Amino acid sequence: LALDVTDPVSLGTAMEQIADAKLQIDLLVNNAGLALGVDKAQASSAENWQQMIDTNITGLAMVTHKVLPRMVEADSGMIINIGSIAGTYPYPGGNVYGASKAFVRQFSLNLRADLAGTRIRVSNIEPGLCSGTDFSLVRLNGDLEAVQALYRDVQAILPEDIAATVAWIAEQPAHVNINSIEIMPVAQSSAALNVVRNLPRA
Structure with missing residues (x-):
């Protein structure tokens, strides 16, 4: 189904089609998401902020809200959310x-806390630097040179790596829940905390 997770009407129509077809969703992968811009907060676009909130937070939550009751009714299902290391490690422009x-x-x-006592599993995958998608092209407003510079001389993780991780989680025995997986390329690691020198005293 093609749908817009930020549009309640589009989402509602999709869910009606699934119900009409008498389909049960066994696995929900909340992969819809985006970053827009790399400006610091004080120079960021309010429209960009709103679109990220509408997609990454509201969209993900509302899709889950639509799907979860039927999973609970069936006492079966799995939700895999695609997060990011950006949710753990702050950086300028993030x-x-x-x-x-x-x-x-x-x-x-x-969700795991609320679903205790059911057989529904919930996981969160947090990728680091990943190439091979439109993510950075969207974030950098189509600036192909900037995108190429970002990935130059770096062996980043690939969409296939994340897909394989989704598959591995889904293949685990029914009694196993993978709470969270953080994935970075070998070329990436967390940075030292920033210290500003010679900052004028208050």
């Missing part, structure tokens, strides 16, 4: 995008 992915991490854990 502002609302990072905050939205922190929401995904905490939402995943809270």
Whole structure:
């Protein structure tokens, strides 16, 4: 189904089609998401912030809200959310995008708390630098040179790596729940905390 997770009408229509076809969703992968811009918070676009919130937070939550009751009724199903290391490690320009992915991490854990006593499993995958998608092209407003510079001389993780992780989680025995997986390329690691020198005293 083609649908817009930020549009309640589009989402509602899709769910009606699934119900009319008498289909049961066994696995929901909440992969819809985006980052827009790399400006610091004080120079960011309010429209970009709103679109990230509408997609990464509201869209993910509302899709889950539509699907979850039928999973609970069947006492079967799995939800795999695609978060980001940006939800754990802050960086300049990450502002609302990072905050939205922190929401995904905490939402995943809270779903597990609410679903205790059911057989429904919830996981959160947090990728680091990943090439081979339109993610950075969208974030950098179509600036292909900037995208190429970002991935130059770096062996980033690939969409196939994340897909394989989704498949591995889904293949685990029914009594196993993978709470969270953080994945970075070998070329990436967390950075030291920033210290500003010679900052004028207050």
